[in-house]
Amino acid sequence: MTATATAPRDMLAGLGRWAAALLGALVLFALLLLVKGANPLTVLWGMAVSTFTSPPTIEQIVIKSVPLILAALAVVIPARAGLTNVGGEGQVVIGAVAAAGVGLWLDPSLPGPVVLVLLLVGGGLAGAAWAGVAAVMRLTAGVNEAVTTLLLNYIALDVLLYLIYQPWKDPEGSGQPATRPLEVAARLPLLGTTAVHVGVVLALVAALGTWLVLRRTAFGFRLGVVGGNPEAAGRAGLPVRRLLLAAMLTGGGLAGLAGAIHFAGVEFKLRPGLTTNIGYLAFLASWLVRHRPLPVIGAALLLAAVTIAGDSLQLDSGLPAATVHVLTGLLLLAVLGWTRRKGDAT
Amino acid sequence: MPALLAVHGYTCRFGEVLANDAVDFAVRAGEVHALVGENGAGKSTLLKLIYGVNRPDDGTMELDGRPAVIASPAQARAAGIGMVFQDLRLVSALTVAENIALALPVRPDRLHKRIVEASERYGLAVDPAARVGHLSIGERQRAEILKVLMTGARIVILDEPTSVLAPQEAAALLEAMRGLRAQGLGVVIVTHKLREVREVADRVTVLRGGKVVLAGVDPAGYDDPELVRAMVGRTVPPLPAERPAVPENTSPVLRVTGVTAHGDDGRVALKDVALTVLPGEIVGVAGVAGSGQRELCEVALGVRPTTAGQIELGGRPLTGGARGALAAGAAAVTEDPLTDAVVPGMSVFQHMALGLPRMPRRGLDVDWRKVSEATENLDKAVGLGMVGGHRILASLSGGNIQRVLLTRALGRADVRLLVAAYPSRGLDVATTRRTQELLLARRAAGAGVLLVSEDLDELMALSDRIAVMYDGRLAGIVPAAEADRQELGRLMLGSAA
DSSP, X not given: OOXXXXXXXXXXXXXXXXXXXXXXXXXXXXXXXXXXXXXXXXXXXXXXXXXXXXXXXXXXXXXXXXXXXXHHHHHXXXXXXXXXXXXXXXXXXXXXXXXXXXXXXXXXXXXXXXXXXXXXXXXXXXXXHHHHHHHHHHHHHOOOHHHHHHHHHHHHHHHHHHHHXXXXXXXXXXXXXXXXXXXGGGXXXXXXXXXXXXXXXXXXXXXXXXXHHHHHSHHHHHHHHHXXXXXHHHHTTOOHHHHHHXXXXXXXXXXXXXXXXXXIIIIOSOOTTTTTTHHHHHHHHHHHTXXXXXXXXXXXXXXXXXXXXXXXXXXXXXXXXXXXXXXXXHHHHHHHHHSOOTTOOO | OOXXXXXXXXXXXXXXXXXXXXXXXXXXXXXXEEEEEOTTSSHHHHHHHHTTSSOXXXXXXXXXXXXXXXXXXXXXXXXXXXXXXXXXXXXXXXXXXXXXXXXXXXXXXXXXXXXXXXXXXXXXXXXXXXBGGGSOHHHHHHHHHHHHHXXXXXXXXXXXXXXXSOHHHHHHHHHHHHHHHHTTOXXXXXXXXXXXXXHHOSEEEEEETTEEEEEEEOGGGSOHHXXXXXXXXXXXXXXXXXXXXXOSSOOOSEEEEEEEEEOTTSSEEEEEEEEEEOTTOEEEEEOSTTSSHHHHHHHHTTOSOOSEEEEEETTEEOOSHHHHHHHTTEEEEOSSHHHHTOOTTSBHHHHHHHHSSSOOEETTEEOHHHHHHHHHXXXXXXXXXXXXXXXXGGGSOHHHHHHHHHHHHHSOTTOSEEEEESTTTTOOHHHHHHHHHHHHHHHHTTOEEEEEOSOHHHHHHHOSEEEEEETTEEEEEEEGGGOOHHHHHHHHTTOOO
């Protein structure tokens, strides 16, 4: 009855809590910097200046956010059905592996765009299959998917390492083991004169599409019912198992696509450490905004910026880049802890 | 002699709702005082104010004639006010003695003796060494009352204590209350059931809309319709006695043959049960809580697998689980709505969409306009005064949630088998009556109804036949017209008929 009157006030209060949470995280981070013997003000200012004032770093942030958005959606969709997908990292790796595999296997004389489309599709399918393993174990043996998806991350990493050290190793490569680079014609094209590849369009479309599917389709509604109360969903005659499987496969597919895009837009070859924790950062991104598809874009940009700032931190202040993980963690804890609304079911 | 406890002008406001409006209430030594009223009449609020859970906005309290302030349950207990909640506050992994020890610091070697003494003194038979988890609900209740008494309560308040008991157990509880009265204690019983008011209460206070309508009067001076009118605010007509006969020689809408099934805990919860429900028939299911009623409903609805036997809906073997049952025309009012039917974050409309036989579609989306129309039609046809369609279920009270689920299940004309478990649980007199009328309307429209209830009066008033369950078996099935409370009670407790 008073919902309309209080909505703006609620929104203001919500913004206030967000601001307080972010500020709190920064203060704690500043304390850490003090302990490490650095002047927090200069460090933070330096981070901000080098991150936000130069167009190349802004482009880097956008590029970095692309796989983050997709992999975060891979958390969002299963979460709607009540599933916890911690396996973004592994699904990204497998997506990149599949994309690389498609690139290596296909006849090099095929037109580049065809190869590109096929490797993106291959990456998506591989990610879906990787998540599907966890889904099937959950549905047949009742094994918690949070555990299996996490363990599958390590297996995915081993698959990657095996391939680049053994069968797929580029014989002409020197130094770090890696695969033969992807043909230039098959790489993701860039947007205009920028350094940003078209993957950003795919990521934005995916976020919008996810929002539409969850908000405006019967499928999305049913996923929400399953996530809200699986027992009630089953009693209402919904195909609960099929919906759980679909949510997991869709999520895995998006994470796989993230891996393929990262491969075809940034990396071009498989190498150890290829994903730079995309899957885990994306998991945080999704939690930061409580698994809502559109705000995920903002969270991904924020985390991308923090990560890029971490690199400049290392260059400018001589602090280890890992220091920035502390800031990421603090951000997450602060936001989850302080912006939690009463009655939220997280 | 001053009253043990008296409150004057207690007023309590929650937002715009005046939950208690200048309420006067008193408990004397050596009396049983019944507190009755509809849902939302303010009974729970009054209890919470007395027990110190909430503070009144206005009003005063006297204990033994002296002004007193109770600011917390701990203070209430210290002042001799004991509360027996509906959800008994006992730890089921501990024994009765251990539970009492939690509330009462006594040396363990003396505790056992003290419990036996108190148990004899108050006529509340409880084995101190028994693990609470192994006790029946009635025994647990006795243990809880004993705990309250041993911690020094002089005023014992029981919140709807008989709603979960078999008739014999309820009778034993009322007898125990008379015993407490004889010991000079003040006893308050909150109840919906006029029968209990008549059996045990010396005085009755009726609340309606937060106000006292009848203040501590002798119930003998009023007949049942007068008391109901005081509670509801209008006359509630009796259920129609004239009902269409159950058609003979029709094939049953539900036929359960030799069905065995496991409960959630893995034990056999349903043993070789055979039952039919004809179209246009209400089959009541009686039994002490946990005798297999839940599992019987669930196998009929296809949501619980069977290990033996057959289920037929509308003459065809039930296949395809819940979907199959829904397709065969089944609808349900579930026993435990919060676990089985409610998606907390979703709206009334969204719940209605789930309950419609075919979810209306518009392109890829649910056709929410059609859902909204259907909801309006159901609400009109059912007339239970459901809340608006945009309300989120998590924000509703138990009674309002039940109204939503009843509207969803009882408003549809295409239902052939209605499985209704405790449909009037948590509802007040007027809504209960409307719900019962709706069940009869479904019956008249040719649906078969499987009705589980803990209220024998309700079962006898509505059912054509009453099936009694005991320990997962069908202990007997009797025509409602010939049923008698004692006989049903004996079957419920498993004594051979």
